[in-house]
Amino acid sequence: MRFHYRCSDCGKEFHTEDLMYQCPECSRENDGSHFPKGNLIVELEEDVLKAAAAKEHVTPDDFYPYPSDDKDAYPIGITPLMKPRRIQEKLGLPNLSFKLDSQLISGSFKDRASYEVALQAKALGEKKIVLASTGNAGAAASAVGAAMGLDIILFVPATAPINKLMQSVLYGAHVVPVKGSYDDAFALSIEYTKMHGGINRNTAYNPMTIEGKKSISIELFEQMGRKAPDAVYVPVGDGCIIAGVAKGFMDLMKAGLIDKLPRLIACQSTASDAISRAINNDDYRAIAATTRADSISVDLPANGRMAADYVKASEGWAVTVTDQEILDSQLVLTRLGGILAEPAAACAYASIEKDKDHLVSVLGKDAEIVVLITGSGFKDMKAFDGRAEIPEAIENSAEELKKLKF
C-alpha cells in the first residue's frame, strides 16, 4: 500500500485497502446543521515520499495514492501558467500568474479529482461511480467515465447551467436532475450509493477527490522552477479545491522539496461565505447560499473544517466579494486578459482585485501570486446576458462601412 487514512478530526489512523469515506466515529455526530466532521486525509507512506524526493522532476503520479499506468488515456494538465501582462499592470503586481484549469478536457478543474477517483475505481475493480455536483464535477466525472469505460450516476440541482447538464448527458452519464439544492443532491447521492452500490465520488466525502486536486500544486512546483508561489487565490465552495492545493504543497514539504506552504487565500461570494465565516469567526454553521456563481453556492461545505484549518495553517485569509464584483470581473478577464471564465472562477480574480492593497502590505508587490481560473466561461454563457450584446448585422455593402465608428 502506498498510503493510509487519518481522520482530520480525531487523528485515528486506518490502514486498509478497502474503500473508506469518513471516520466512523467522528462522522456519527453529523446532523446537517454544522460543517461535517470525520473527513479523511490520505497520508502517503515514507517510501513513496522518498522516491519522489529522489527524482529530478516530479509529476502528480509520484504523489497519487493510485498512480496511473496510462496517463495519456485522459491527460490531466499540465495547464498553462499565464502571465497576464495588462492585468499585472492594472493591479501593480508584476509577478501575478493565472493557472488556467479552464483548459482541462471537460473545461474545469474538476477533471483532477474525477481522474484520481476513476483510478481508485479501476484499482478496486468497480465500474460504477456515483456523485452529486453543482455541474462541473458531474461533467468531469462523465467525461472521464466515457474515456475510461465507467458508468456515471450523477445527481445535480435541476437549476444547474444548461451547458454543464448537457455536457454530462452528451458524455453518456445517467443524469438525475433534482428539484432541490446542491446540498439535497449531495444527500441523495449518498443514499443512492448505500442502496445500489458503486464508488461515491462526492467532493471531500471521498478522500481521493482531494488527492486528485492536489495535482495542481505538483504541476505549479515544476512550472515555477521547483518552488512554491507566495500565495494562491482559490475560489471556494465546499472547500475541496483549496484543501487539495494545500495537500499538494504539504506532500511536497514532507518530501523535503519545499520548506513552507504558500498563503492560501479563500475567495467567496458574500452570498455564499460559510467557509469565510469559519476562518474569521470559527463559525461552522450551515448557511443559506444564494450566489449567482453556481459552482461555489454551498450551504453546508462538505470540506469546510479541513479547508479552514489549512488556510489558517498557511497563514492565509478569506476574501469575500459581491456577486456584482464577480460579474464585473468576468469582463475584466475577457477584455484585459483574453480569458473567458465562469462566475465561480472569476470570483478568485474579483478577490485579488479587492484584496491587492492588503496583499501587498503582507507580502510586498513583487510576491509571486497565482490565481486559479477553475472553470471556462463557455459553460455558462447566460451569465453574460444583459452585459454584452452581439451587434446588429450590417448590409453586405461597402457603403455600410462609412457608418462604423471604429
Ligand SMILES: Cc1ncc(COP(=O)(O)O)c(C=O)c1O
Ligand atoms: C469552477 C469551480 N470553481 C470553484 C469551485 C469550488 O470548489 P470547492 O467546492 O471544492 O471549494 C468549483 C466547485 O464546483 C468549481 O466548479
